[in-house]
Amino acid sequence: MAAAGGEERQLLAQRLKAAVHYTVGCLCGEVEEEKDVQFSKQIIAAISDITFRHCEIFAKDLEMFARHAKRTTITTEDVKLLARRSNSLLKHITKMSEELASSNMEQKEKKKKKSSTAKAERTPGEQESAVTENEDSNMA
Amino acid sequence: MASRGGGTPAASGASGPAELQLPQGPGGLSPPPPPPPRNYADHNAPRRRRNYPPHTAPRPLPARAHVSREAAGGARGAAVTGSNMADGRTRSRAALRRSGRHNAQAAAQTGLSVENQSKSVRSTLATQGLAVFPDLRNGTPRFMLKRVIQSQPPVSPLAPQISTHEDTQEVHSEVPSKRVSSMGELQLSDVAPEDRITVFHMTKKRKKLSISEFERAAEKRLSQYQAQSALDSTIMTRSLHMSVGSLLAPDTVEKRGLLRRPKIRRAVDLQEFEGRVEQNMLKNKGQNCLVDSPSASGIRTSILTSDAEMMMNSTELFVQPQLDEQSQNKSVLEPQLSNLKTSAERSLISDADQEEARLEGLVSGVSTNEKRYSKSSSLHHEHVDRMTHISPQTPAKQQKEKQDHSHQSNRMAQISFTEEEEVCTAEHGANAGYSEHLEKKLSEKAELQITAAEDKRGETEMAPSAGKELAEGSVGGQGSPRAEHVITRGIGAESLGRHSHAFSSFNKPEMTPVNETDEQEGEPQDQAIMLELNTSVEEPAEDEVEHPASQEVSMKTPAFVRVPASNLLLSTPRVTKPAAPSFPQRSPLQQLQPKVISKRLGTSQRKPREPQIPRSLIKEAFRHFAKMPVTTETYKIVEKCSERYFQQLSDDLEAYTHHAGRKTVEAADLEVLMRRQGLVTDRTPLTVLIERHFPLQYRKMLIPVAVSGNKVISSK
Numbered sequence: 001m002a003a004a005g006g007e008e009r010q011l012l013a014q015r016l017k018a019a020v021h022y023t024v025g026c027l028c029g030e031v032e033e034e035k036d037v038q039f040s041k042q043i044i045a046a047i048s049d050i051t052f053r054h055c056e057i058f059a060k061d062l063e064m065f066a067r068h069a070k071r072t073t074i075t076t077e078d079v080k081l082l083a084r085r086s087n088s089l090l091k092h093i094t095k096m097s098e099e100l101a102s103s104n105m106e107q108k109e110k111k112k113k114k115s116s117t118a119k120a121e122r123t124p125g126e127q128e129s130a131v132t133e134n135e136d137s138n139m140a
Numbered sequence: 141m142a143s144r145g146g147g148t149p150a151a152s153g154a155s156g157p158a159e160l161q162l163p164q165g166p167g168g169l170s171p172p173p174p175p176p177p178r179n180y181a182d183h184n185a186p187r188r189r190r191n192y193p194p195h196t197a198p199r200p201l202p203a204r205a206h207v208s209r210e211a212a213g214g215a216r217g218a219a220v221t222g223s224n225m226a227d228g229r230t231r232s233r234a235a236l237r238r239s240g241r242h243n244a245q246a247a248a249q250t251g252l253s254v255e256n257q258s259k260s261v262r263s264t265l266a267t268q269g270l271a272v273f274p275d276l277r278n279g280t281p282r283f284m285l286k287r288v289i290q291s292q293p294p295v296s297p298l299a300p301q302i303s304t305h306e307d308t309q310e311v312h313s314e315v316p317s318k319r320v321s322s323m324g325e326l327q328l329s330d331v332a333p334e335d336r337i338t339v340f341h342m343t344k345k346r347k348k349l350s351i352s353e354f355e356r357a358a359e360k361r362l363s364q365y366q367a368q369s370a371l372d373s374t375i376m377t378r379s380l381h382m383s384v385g386s387l388l389a390p391d392t393v394e395k396r397g398l399l400r401r402p403k404i405r406r407a408v409d410l411q412e413f414e415g416r417v418e419q420n421m422l423k424n425k426g427q428n429c430l431v432d433s434p435s436a437s438g439i440r441t442s443i444l445t446s447d448a449e450m451m452m453n454s455t456e457l458f459v460q461p462q463l464d465e466q467s468q469n470k471s472v473l474e475p476q477l478s479n480l481k482t483s484a485e486r487s488l489i490s491d492a493d494q495e496e497a498r499l500e501g502l503v504s505g506v507s508t509n510e511k512r513y514s515k516s517s518s519l520h521h522e523h524v525d526r527m528t529h530i531s532p533q534t535p536a537k538q539q540k541e542k543q544d545h546s547h548q549s550n551r552m553a554q555i556s557f558t559e560e561e562e563v564c565t566a567e568h569g570a571n572a573g574y575s576e577h578l579e580k581k582l583s584e585k586a587e588l589q590i591t592a593a594e595d596k597r598g599e600t601e602m603a604p605s606a607g608k609e610l611a612e613g614s615v616g617g618q619g620s621p622r623a624e625h626v627i628t629r630g631i632g633a634e635s636l637g638r639h640s641h642a643f644s645s646f647n648k649p650e651m652t653p654v655n656e657t658d659e660q661e662g663e664p665q666d667q668a669i670m671l672e673l674n675t676s677v678e679e680p681a682e683d684e685v686e687h688p689a690s691q692e693v694s695m696k697t698p699a700f701v702r703v704p705a706s707n708l709l710l711s712t713p714r715v716t717k718p719a720a721p722s723f724p725q726r727s728p729l730q731q732l733q734p735k736v737i738s739k740r741l742g743t744s745q746r747k748p749r750e751p752q753i754p755r756s757l758i759k760e761a762f763r764h765f766a767k768m769p770v771t772t773e774t775y776k777i778v779e780k781c782s783e784r785y786f787q788q789l790s791d792d793l794e795a796y797t798h799h800a801g802r803k804t805v806e807a808a809d810l811e812v813l814m815r816r817q818g819l820v821t822d823r824t825p826l827t828v829l830i831e832r833h834f835p836l837q838y839r840k841m842l843i844p845v846a847v848s849g850n851k852v853i854s855s856k
Contacts, residue, residue: 061816064812064815064816065796065799065812068796068799068800068808068809068812069799069800069801070800077799078799081795081796081799084795
């Protein structure tokens with residue numbers, strides 16, 4: 001069972017790695033077109049590997065930040081703290097989080113107008129923002 | 141028998157050894173005499189014989205034992221007296237006394253059987269080479285004295301007398317060696333009372349000395365000086381003294397006692413000294429404000445003239461080498477004096493070269509110098525025109541000297557390019573004018589330069605636009621946080637360079653003291669430039685960069701008056717840690733503030749320097765971990781890196797604390813930091829690290845410690 005679980009996890013990891021690799025490839029293609037440069041396959045593979053490992057570090061750090069703030073949920077604040085090193089990234093994330101928050105507020109108001117209850121709007125919104133924000137390569 | 145002038149010491153000395161033997165006599169009496177006096181003789185004899193060279197002691201004995209027996213008392217006494225005493229009579233008397241003692245001793249010892257014992261004693265003594273016990277017929281003191289009086293010529297104890305020849309003859313004839321030895325012994329004893337120190341050393345040296353040699357020497361001397369007066373004998377003793385003293389010399393050299401070791405003074409480094417002098421001068425200048433500035437500058441020039449002169453070996457009016465771009469610039473830039481930016485930039489471009497140019501220009505007239513110089517030369521013109529009351533020479537000299545010094549110190553130290561730029565900006569000030577305006581411009585320029593690439597320095601833009609510069613500044617400001625740090629650092633450095641050393645506090649921690657000196661040196665120059673620029677075209681530059689208020693002030697008041705205002709402005713940005721979003725807005729403000737700061741010491745408050753890790757600590761740690769030789773430039777870089785590193789650390793810590801909604805940094809924040817650093821992992825929690833690296837005292841504060849006796853020392 002443990003081995004199966006381990007295998008399962010490995011499979012999942014492989015799938016995730018493949019997904020990351022694919023995304024990195026797409027992004028590099030875009031940069032190639034923009035800057036008129038060439039990306040070799042090894043480079044893309046290296047970048048994807050680094051990204052994947054860094055994601056693990058991100059996750060640990062985010063969890064640590066959340067626990068540090070005496071919370072059990074990872075929020076956009078934790079993400080912002082993670083991204084504070086890179087100014088542009090931080091600004092970007094901040095902007096996006098503000099947009100998301102405003103959109104959430106709007107949705108909330110709409111929902112409140114509709115007077116529907118028990119809709120945890122915020123958590124999906126946060127999760128979405130977290131996901132989208134995590135997609136950006138982050139410098140710790 | 142006691143008082144005999146010169147004879148007393150000798151007598152006392154002579155009687156010493158004799159007296160040594162004396163106690164034996166009465167001691168020997170108490171036990172029954174049958175124990176042969178031989179023992180005493182033996183006891184006495186060895187003591188005496190000890191002082192005699194072995195070869196001499198037995199030799200003369202058998203032949204002369206009997207011969208000397210009779211004449212021993214008298215002859216010996218005479219000989220002794222002849223050799224030692226200044227007066228024949230005293231000698232004889234001393235000898236008699238000695239012999240008398242011997243006789244007494246002998247008589248005491250041979251109380252029962254005088255003849256036998258004395259004879260036996262005498263015989264034994266004679267065999268041993270000593271005639272201790274005199275003849276009863278002629279050897280007793282009474283008879284000896286009688287003989288002496290009859291034979292010896294009357295001698296006054298006061299007048300120095302030449303020892304009788306016959307005594308010497310007797311001495312030499314009978315027992316030369318023995319007598320010499322005895323005389324030598326007596327000589328030693330003679331020496332002793334005169335100079336006790338030598339006696340001491342003599343006793344020490346006695347073992348080292350070969351008695352035979354000494355005896356030979358003494359004999360020689362005796363033969364030489366025997367016939368002479370007492371003075372000569374004293375000379376002999378003195379010679380002996382000296383011989384002894386020479387032997388003693390090495391000993392005394394070793395024993396320094398209270399003598400002090402020669403102080404080894406470190407050679408004064410001229411550069412250091414000059415730099416310190418400059419600092420002092422700047423201090424004084426700052427305190428004396430404008431009024432004393434000429435005098436101070438004059439003093440400064442006087443002090444630094446030598447240094448400047450050393451630098452300026454060539455007395456050419458125009459310095460050709462290294463100034464190619466300057467020469468070009470001069471011709472081109474002069475007409476553009478009005479453009480503040482250009483002048484400032486020009487000043488920024490060439491640092492060392494300008495210094496030299498300025499230095500050389502100092503030799504010729506001020507006006508010519510200005511022309512020769514690069515852009516800032518125009519400022520000189522204006523400055524000269526403006527400050528006619530102040531001798532332009534001195535300020536120029538002063539500035540040049542400062543530049544020279546700063547230049548030198550620049551060369552000496554390994555300045556990073558930022559520092560150089562700052563120094564350049566400081567140095568390229570005009571003469572001893574005090575224009576803050578130019579200063580601000582220069583500082584801004586320096587900041588821009590710093591943030592921009594290094595190649596900027598090489599640029600010789602004739603007509604730089606203010607906007608461009610602003611853009612540069614903004615770009616630099618909006619760059620990475622590092623740029624901002626650099627800017628602030630540059631600001632601090634520039635401010636230091638421009639202003640008196642009082643503002644060294646503004647300096648960034650990494651500024652080396654050399655840089656500080658450089659900047660200090662540059663201060664008056666900058667001031668000069670500023671003042672000049674004030675008179676010259678100020679508006680274009682002012683509009684762009686300056687505070688409106690400061691502009692006005694710069695126009696009207698000297699730089700130092702503006703210090704308090706600038707201080708207030710400057711203090712704020714340095715204190716707060718720059719947050720990321722606030723970079724762009726803050727940098728221009730920070731850029732402006734150091735320019736506004738004036739240099740004058742007295743008027744401005746001294747800002748306390750920011751705490752920084754001691755350079756020595758960084759050096760030591762780095763050297764320890766590098767495990768290989770490290771050049772000095774690397775230490776500067778390492779210092780900067782460590783400074784940056786710790787700044788980032790503190791920034792992170794603040795962010796974590798803020799993240800937790802607190803305002804006080806706590807251990808949890810630090811743990812988060814360490815976890816991010818990778819020092820604390822799931823395997824090595826913080827407590828493990830504490831235990832591993834901290835001494836007990838600190839560990840106690842963090843982790844409860846359990847000690848014996850059911851005691852727990854808690855951290856709270």
